[in-house]
Amino acid sequence: MSRLKFPDHFPPTNPWKKFFIGVRWLGPDLSFFGPLKRAQASRTPESMAIWTGRQLEVASAIGDLLACCLGWKSPYFMPDDMVDVVFHGPSFDSTDPESVFEAVVEMLDERFSIRPTEEFWRGHANSTFGQLVEGIVAHGAA
Numbered sequence: 001m002s003r004l005k006f007p008d009h010f011p012p013t014n015p016w017k018k019f020f021i022g023v024r025w026l027g028p029d030l031s032f033f034g035p036l037k038r039a040q041a042s043r044t045p046e047s048m049a050i051w052t053g054r055q056l057e058v059a060s061a062i063g064d065l066l067a068c069c070l071g072w073k074s075p076y077f078m079p080d081d082m083v084d085v086v087f088h089g090p091s092f093d094s095t096d097p098e099s100v101f102e103a104v105v106e107m108l109d110e111r112f113s114i115r116p117t118e119e120f121w122r123g124h125a126n127s128t129f130g131q132l133v134e135g136i137v138a139h140g141a142a
Contacts, residue, residue: 002039003080003128037090041073048076051133054140058112059133065107069100079130086129114140 051059063075070089077086087101101121108114116139124132 003078003082004036004040004085005082036085037073040077040090043074043076043078045076047078050079054137055133058108058114058136059129061107061111062104062133065104066100069103077129079128079133081129083124083127083129083132108136112140 048056048060048063059077060075063072063077066072066077066086066089067075070087072090087104089100105116105121108116114136116136120135120139124135127135
């Protein structure tokens with residue numbers, strides 16, 4: 001199963017590419033969203049077999065919420081998936097990532113009584129989903 005990650009050119013850092021994002025031929029190529037969406041949609045519950053115990057519970061809860069809020073076709077994410085992709089969604093114009101992030105923070109508090117700090121979240125911005133889930137579980141155990 002291939003990991004979910006953005007190509008090197010996304011998100012754009014060039015001011016012109018940023019300005020023309022979403023404008024065909026002028027902005028960055030966004031065609032990678034189709035294969036990304038299909039790859040994630042093809043995952044099954046068996047894809048989550050690598051997770052166990054509390055990590056499985058947390059990963060499943062986050063996956064369910066992200067599938068509902070962002071439009072991922074399945075709630076199954078792998079440890080190697082990149083957090084920026086998982087929390088962005090399967091299309092360029094996905095829902096506001098800040099509101100989705102807030103929903104995840106609220107769900108972790110309500111369901112698991114886990115309250116990661118802002119510093120924790122900033123430290124996991126470039127992490128894999130597996131690193132994030134391990135950190136959340138460890139944070140909850142502390």
